[in-house]
Structures are given as structure tokens and as C-alpha cells.
Amino acid sequence: MIYAEVLAGGKGTRMGNTDMPKQFMMLGGKPVFVHTVEQFILSEKVDKVLICCPKQWVAHTNDTLKKYIKDVSKVIVVEGGNSRNETIMNGCSYIEKTWGIGADDIVVTHDAVRPFITQRIIDDNIKSAMEYGACDTVMEAFDTIVESTDGEVITDIPVRKHMYQGQTPQSFNIRKLVNLFQELTEEEQNILTDACKAYVLKGYPVHLVRGEAYNIKITTQYDLKIANGLIQQ
């Protein structure tokens, strides 16, 4: 089975008097996360789509989905966790409890706030995760990356051609992902904000999948304005 986990864990920014996470804001004629989920519904390779969102937004997510998408039979809204990794693991636990985890099962984890994902990126992720066990979607870094450990002075300027900017999806063999997280100490789990980093730290390879420059993450009002400027009704 191939699962998508759409990570909609954003807690939101203050919009007027109400906290509204970015994934629920309107992009063109639909909320951001609906565009994202639609791409996974369209993918013929993805069997189930889990939307992992904060507990208080589960009902809202369900109702919004039904409003915009006719057939939601492939979609399940589940409760996320306190961190990105906890959210991913909650999704995996749901998969395990509901369907069990097969040796070749794959999970494609993707930010709900990256609605410009394409079928090609989804396909490439599935292919790579099936072949190598883990992959990350990246773009070559166009800007020079400057490292500063104290925020005051430069400690390093890495060679740009070795630098990539991480996007999502990140995709994994589920069984291996779960086993890896169980291997981590509590301290390691707290430090790691990125599932791929856990693989790298433990010495497991994570293969690269080509992203797209427009596969942008909508995290600020500015991003949302840009995204709305890009699309045409």
C-alpha cells in the first residue's frame, strides 16, 4: 500500500481575532490544503490520503473537504502530534492499527502548505522510496549558503554546488521509518525536526528527488500573496 500523509500541523497566525492556520486560508477558490490533497487524490498510485492536523481542526478539515471535493473516500483526517515527527508517527500508528504495515508499504509525507506539488514529484517520490527506502525532495541551492553558529559572524560558507534546499515530500518505507524512530533516544527525538535527518544520523542513505522552484511553502502572508498572484482562476 502507498499512503500519503499531508502534514497540516500548523497552528496558525493571528488573522483579525481568530487564529487561522495557513493551510486553511484561501488560495484562488479553495483553501490551501484542499489543493494539496486533490493532487494526492488524483495520484493513481496513492491508496489512502491521511491528513494529519491539530485536534481542534479535525472537524473543520473534514467539513471543508466535503465542501470542495466530491469523492473523499480515499481521505482520512487524523490527529497530528506536537512536533513534525510526532505527527508523522501518529499517522504511521493509524496506518498500523487500521491496515497493518506491509514490508513494502510506503508513506509520502508532504506539507499541506505546499499546494503546487505535481504528479511527477509524487511519482518520483514513490519510485525512489520503493527502490531506496527513503528520499527527500530538493532543489539545487541558487543562493550561497552562509553558516553562522552564533548569529554574529560567519563560521563557514559551504560549497554551493553541494547545497540543496529541502522541500517536501519526504517519503519512506514505513516499517523502516517506524523501526528507526524506535531506535532513537528521547533526547534524539526531541532534537530532530526532520525525519530525513534521523536517517542520515543513523547512517542510512536518503536519496534525492528533483523538486520544482514553484513547489513553495506558504508560511507567511507574503507567501500567500505570491501564491495567489501565481494562480489564475
Next chain:
Amino acid sequence: MINEVYRLVARKQIHTDFLDETIRDEVVVRPTYLSICAADQRYYTGSRGKEIMSEKLPMALIHEGVGHVIYDPKGEFKIGTRVVMIPNTPVEDDVIIKENYLPSSKFRASGFDGFMQNVVLMGRDRVVPYTCIPDRTAVLLELLSVVMNALENFELRSHARRETIGIWGNGNLGFISALVLKILYPDTRVIVFGVSRHKMQFFPFVDETYIIDSIPDDLRVDHAFECVGGNGSEDAINQIIDYIQPQGTIALLGVSESNVNINTRMVLEKGLILVGNSRSGYADFKAAVKFLEKNSSAREYMDIIISEEIEINGISDINRAFEHDQANDFKTVMKWNV
């Protein structure tokens, strides 16, 4: 759903547009192979002229394409079904006039977006499934359907003596016309007339080939298919008029940007019928699929006229494909990986 559409905005300039699309009853098709047509090249190179360019652009090019169904809200098409996409899109029914001749019909890559998109929302009567044709060859089904439309018109209008049929033009359309005629009329002497000597080597299945400046004086054809188009249309049509028997039918398939002077005196004297053939509709696509599924040799021959296959991973590859196509003898097809 946000869909990426690759539109020509000016001569040789393609950019990505993002469309907020809502699926209603349409079948969602993910293109696998697209093929470049001379009509696309005329837009790409800007040779349609300033007025037409500013009227029609920005617009996604390409009206020859196949793909597979990735989503059908009604569940009528099985996911993964391989389909050829029909570029002609009628908006009314007419019991007399075929859909491809209705002035109200829209046509992909000529006024509205063609198939250079990440996914294409197609009306469910605008896709025709196929099974035993390789996708790379199937992308030529649109061209084949155009020939099927011409053939239907020809059969309706021409007299029954079909001992010799001449085809003027040894490009893509000439090749496919000759192939179809030879397979469907095995007893007919099919002769191809063309300019490029080296291209004639691709026509071993026809009975004879001639370079247009060395046609025997006493050679005559009962009917003719004009597949030249462009600046060569005029010479080709007038040469056909010289070599065709009285009351023959001339099927015109070549598109010309300018008006063509025809020797109407001889058209009258010989009582000729000139039939205009343009584009194709659902029935022609069905006929094309049936023909290609039935004839394995036709599938093999059609694959031969693919001069180049280019993998498309982004806009730079699309530009490369259009540039290469200008130098290719026959078809340039794009393996659509975007």
C-alpha cells in the same frame, strides 16, 4: 487543484501558468507522449503573424497527445486506461455537418490551451482508449485520424474507379495517407510524389515513387491526395490537376497560410471534385484506433517516422524539442515527464 500549464507567451518563449481548476464531470488525463505538429511550429516560431499571435497567445501548444486516465469522478474509465486525447471540442450537435467542420467547435492549441499541461481535464467523449499500441506510436493517432476523416470524405464523394491513387507530399501526412490507402486498398496502385529524394526511402510499401520534376508524361491517376501544404500547395495542386483523370477527386489536406491560385479552367474542363479536409472528430479517432490495433505492420511503419524522441523534464527541454523538430525529416515526439 492547481494545474501547471506550459504556455507560449511570445515567439519561442514558454512559461508556466498555474490554473486553479475544478474537476466536474471531466476525466483527468496525465499526458505520456506529445507530438509537435507544423501548426505548433508556426506559433512557436511566430510565423502566424503578429495579429494572430497577439489574438491567440498566451496558449499551451500541442494538439497531438496521449496519456493515461488518473482520475474519473464517474468511475467509467478504469484508472490507468491509456487514451488518445481529441483536440476538437464541439459545443453543439449537428446532424449534417461533422464536428470538425462546425465553426463553433473549439480546437486545442488553436484558441484554447493545448496538451502541454501536467494533467488535462478532458470531456469523457473527448478521449478514446487504446490497448495494443505503444504510447510512442499512439501519439500519431491524431494525424492518423485526420487521414481517416479525409478517407471518409473521399469515399463519400469519389467515383468507384480507384486503380491508381496519387499522393502528393512525402512528409508525415503523405506517409500516413499512403500507408492507410495501401493497406485499405491493396489492389490500388499507390504512387507517392515528392520533393525530397532521401525521404522516398521510407515508402517501400507503395507501388511507385516519383520526384515531382521527373514524372512520366503519360502517367495518370484516378484520384489524388494533396499532403503538401505551405508554399508548395499551389504547385502541387496544379500538378495534380495536370495528371489526374477526368472526374477524379482531389482530397486537399495541406494547410497554406496564403491564398492558392488554382487552374480552375482545367478543374472545370475535367469535372474534378476538390474536397477540403481539416482536423477530425470522435468517429475518426475511433477509426484510427481500430486501424492501428488491427494492423501490426502499420504500427511498425508509423514508429519509423518518429525522427526523434525527446524527454521533457522542464521548459528548456520543450524549447529543445521545438528547435530540433525544425531540422527533423518527420515527427518529433516528446516523452512528457513534467
